[in-house]
Amino acid sequence: MEIHLGIDDTDSHDGMCTTYLASTIIDNVEGVFQLPELIRLNPNIPWKTRGNGALAIRGQVDNYRLFKKNVIKLVEELREPTSNTGVVFFKKDPREIKPLVRHSRRAIKTTLDIDTAVNLGHRYGEVYSYGNGRGVVGALASASHRFKDMTYELLAYRHKNRWGTPREVEEETIYRASQIYNPLIWDTVDWKHKKNVITPNSPCPVLYGVRGDFIEPIEKTHNLIEGESVAKTTVFKTNQGTDEHITPMEIGELTPMTSCKVDGVVVEPPRSIKGGHVIFTIKDDTGTVDCAAYEPTKKFRNKIRKLIVGDKVVVYGGVKPNPLTINIEKLSLQEKTPKTKFVNPTCPECNRNMESAGKNQGYRCRKCKTTEPDKKRITIKRELKEGYIEVPPIARRHLAKPLIRMELGYDRKNKTVGGR
Ligand SMILES: [Zn+2]
Incomplete structure (x- = not known):
């Protein structure tokens, strides 16, 4: 019979990783399973555990009760005791049930409360919860998640x-x-900052994760990497690198803990604040908002510093409160303002720079005796080109779509490369 399983929040800062638990279930519990799904949820939630990823497993099992029993046994064995684990089982595909699909979409874009999720889970499936049960929100969301765009990650x-x-x-x-x-794999190395971005820093069971649009190059990459021997690998379908968290909004609609795409015009130039962060302000018909390139975005800040008042931009990022600020993930410079400065006029006869003829006396050429009343406005070359700029891989959020994917137009729904 068909089963759909969602799991979330089994890890802590001391260890474990819900992907490992999902991988262990697939390898040890009897059944025929599809590739497990790693669904990243709202990255702006302050109480998230690390990457805010929930897992879904789908497949066929002979004995539902035995399957459930074995899953719960593994969950209880492997989960960190301090975590707020949630596990949800469905016998019918939750991706076909509207209130569940809506819950899933909202879990990626906004915040949801535990009680509503638990009630929804009980109505359509079976819920197991530990600690304060916060994991039920994510478990339900991953099990009910419909892919619009999809990528893969191989975890070793x-x-x-x-x-x-x-x-x-x-x-x-x-x-x-x-x-x-x-670009068939991406966010493997941050070349600008000379850092590999595939090995995590937490004490979790993951050695590294390779991300990309196709399974074959991901597996070939894994085969090329040398190091300590790997216990096992699992390939996950994911919503990483898809911008699924982003909603187009006007400035007046911005709400903390959501992620937006906003069109605006720069009204306050970039300025550096304490901690090395760079802030500028944009405006549309509904209001103004600060946009921030924080210190961990490193060299990205140098590009942001080149924006000037009048530039038309589209800003993508997470919305933070007090004061309302967009934490920039990427930015598109739509239309740059000509940058100008005033200089002394040049002589129409000899082409030399004119000199001041005295206070409020205008300008004159000493040699030809020509005069001009005012300074001349000239256009200076802008260093920033129109188009997209993005934070480097070292500072990228799991859900943020890298430009490499936007440029290559990888927005395809069901990729079947490598025979899967
Ligand atoms: Zn002259």
Whole structure:
């Protein structure tokens, strides 16, 4: 019979990773399963655990009760005791049930409360909750999630005796793989900042994760990477790199803890504030809002500093309160304002710069005796080009769509490359 399973919030800052739990279920519990799904939820929620990712497993099992029993056994064995785990089971496809699909969409874009999620879960499926039950929100959302755009991630897991110890991976092999398979894989190496971005820093069971649009180059990349021996790998379908969290909004509609795409005009130029953050202000017909390139976005801030008043931009990012600020994920410079400055006029006869003829006396050429009343406005070349700029991979949010995907037009729904 058909089963759909959602799991969320099994990890803590001390360890575990819900992807590992999902992978363990697929490898150990009897049944025929599809690729597990890693669904990233609203990245702006302050109480999220690390990447705010929930997992879904779909497939066929012979014995539903036994399946449930075995899953719960593994969940209770592996979950971090301090986590607020939620597990939801469905016998009917929750992606066909409207209130559940709506819940899923909202869990990616806004905030939801636990009680509503628990009630919804009980109405259509079976709910198991631990701690304060916050994980039920995500478990329900992942099980009910419909892909509009989709990417893959291969996760390589460490042997258990290595969990919590420094990761041993040959950096050069990651760089080489990135050179070969980019852009079919992406966010592997941040070349500008000379950092690999596939190995996590937490004490979780993940050695590294390779992201991309197609399974084959992802697996080939994994095969090229050398380092400590890998316990196992699992490929996940994900909504990473899809911008699914983004909603087009006007400035007057911006709400904290959502993610927006806003059209505006720069009205206050970029300024640096304490901590190395760079802030500028934009305006539309409904209001003004600050936009921030925070310190961890590193060299991205240099580009942001080149914006000037009058530039027309589209800003993508998460909305933060007090004061209302957009945490920039990427920005499109739609129309740049000509940058000008005033200089002394040049002589029409000899082409030399004229000199001031005295206070309020205008300008004159000493040689030809020509005069001009005012300074001349000239246009200076802008260093910033029209088009998109984005935060570097080291600062990218899981859900944010990298420009490489936008440029190559990978918005395809069901990719079947590599025979899957
Ligand atoms: Zn002259």
